[in-house]
Amino acid sequence: MIDYIIVGFGLAGLAFVEKLKNNNKSFMVYENYSQKSSRVAGGLYNPVILKRFTAAWLASEQLELALPFYKNIQDNLGEALVSELPVLRRFNNIEEQNLWFEACDKPVLKTFLSSELIRNENEALDVPFHYGRVKGTGKIDIKKLLSLYVLDLEKKESLIKESLEHNELAIETDFIDYKGLRAKNIVFAEGFGVRNNPFFNYLPLQGNKGEYIIIKCKDLQLKEAVKSSIFIIPLGDDLYKVGATYNNQDKTPDITTSAREQLQMKLERFLKVDYEVVDQVAGIRPTIRDRRPLIGTHPEYKNMHIINGLGSRGILIGPYVANKLYDFIENDGSLDKEIDIKRFENLR
Ligand SMILES: Cc1cc2nc3c(=O)[nH]c(=O)nc-3n(C[C@H](O)[C@H](O)[C@H](O)COP(=O)(O)OP(=O)(O)OC[C@H]3O[C@@H](n4cnc5c(N)ncnc54)[C@H](O)[C@@H]3O)c2cc1C
Structure with a gap:
C-alpha cells in the first residue's frame, strides 16, 4: 500500500508532491494533460495587486515560503528555473502616481513598493507618467519546471500519464483502491478539471x-x-x-x-x-467566488482530499496551501476557515 494517490500535476499537485517527497511518503501521480493553466502561466511571482495597489492575500508569508521552495526544486533538478525580475508599473495618469505614493506609506506595502519614480528610457515604449517599481518580484519557468519534474517522476515510476477515472475508485474505511493500486489517501489537484469530479463538483469553482x-x-x-x-x-x-x-x-x-x-x-x-x-x-x-483556495477533506470520506482554487496566483499560494493540507492530514492540524472547503458544505 502506498501513502498517496495524487490526481493532477499543475502547480497545486507539484506543491503537494514536493511536500510528500520531503517527508518520505510514497505516492503515485495521475496526469491526463486536460488542463493547461499552470503550463501557460506568465510565471511571475508578485506580492502586489497592481490594479489597485494593495498587498495580495498573505503576500509576505507566502513569498517567504515560496522562494526557497522553488529554489530547492531548481537545485534538485539542476537547471536554471527561478530568476529575479523587476516589475515596473506604468502609470496611466497623475492620479495613479498619487495613489502609488499613498500606498507606499502603508505598513503592509512598504516592503514591496519603491517610492522612487522611475523614468522610462526605452524609446520603444510610451510612458509619459513614469513607472513605480515593485520589490520582491521574479519569474519561474513553470513549463520547464513541470516537464523536468515529470521526467524525474517517470524515472522513479511515480507517474501515470492517464486520466484518473473517478467511477473506478473504491473507497474503503482505511484505504482507497484504484484499479488494484491501494493508497491510504487520495488528493485531487485537478484545477478547473474538478468540475468533472463527482466527489467535489459541488464546490463553486467558477474558472x-x-x-x-x-x-x-x-x-x-x-x-x-x-x-x-x-x-x-x-x-x-x-x-x-x-x-x-x-x-x-x-x-x-x-x-x-x-x-x-x-x-x-x-x-x-x-x-x-x-x-x-x-x-x-x-x-x-481555477477561481472561486470568495477568492480563497479550496483545501480540505471530503465531508463523507476521510481519506479523500482536495487542493484547488489557486486562482490567478498559483505560484505563491501553492506551497502555502500544500503545507496547510499536509499538516491537516498527517499531523491532525486545523485548517483556517477561510480556506477550508467546509465553508461550502451547504452547497452539497
Ligand atoms: C494565462 C494565465 C496566466 C497566469 N499567470 C500566472 C502568473 O504569472 N503567476 C501566478 O502565480 N499564477 C498565474 N496564473 C494562475 C496559475 O496558473 C494557477 O493558479 C495554477 O495554474 C493553478 O494550478 P492547479 O494545479 O490548481 O491547476 P492546473 O494547472 O489546471 O492543474 C491541474 C492538473 O490536473 C490535471 N487533471 C485534471 N483532471 C484530471 C484527471 N481526472 N486525471 C488526471 N489528471 C487530471 C490537468 O491536466 C492539469 O494538469 C495564470 C493562469 C493563466 C491561465
Missing part, C-alpha cells in the same frame, strides 16, 4: 480563462516586466509574453481571435515599434 500572445520584437530590448493594463514579460531572444486576458464566460480551452485582438489593441497603446505575434496560449484559472 476564469486567460490568454497570452507571444510576440517577437527586436526593437523593444526590455529587461524588466512592464505592467500597464497588461503585462509585457521578457522571455529572451527578443520574445515577450503579452497578457493576460480575464474571461469568466468562455470556458473552452482554445485560443481565440478576440483575445488576440484585445491584447494587441492594449499593447499598441504604449508599444511604438513593430512586432510580430508568433504564438498564443490559453488556460483556465
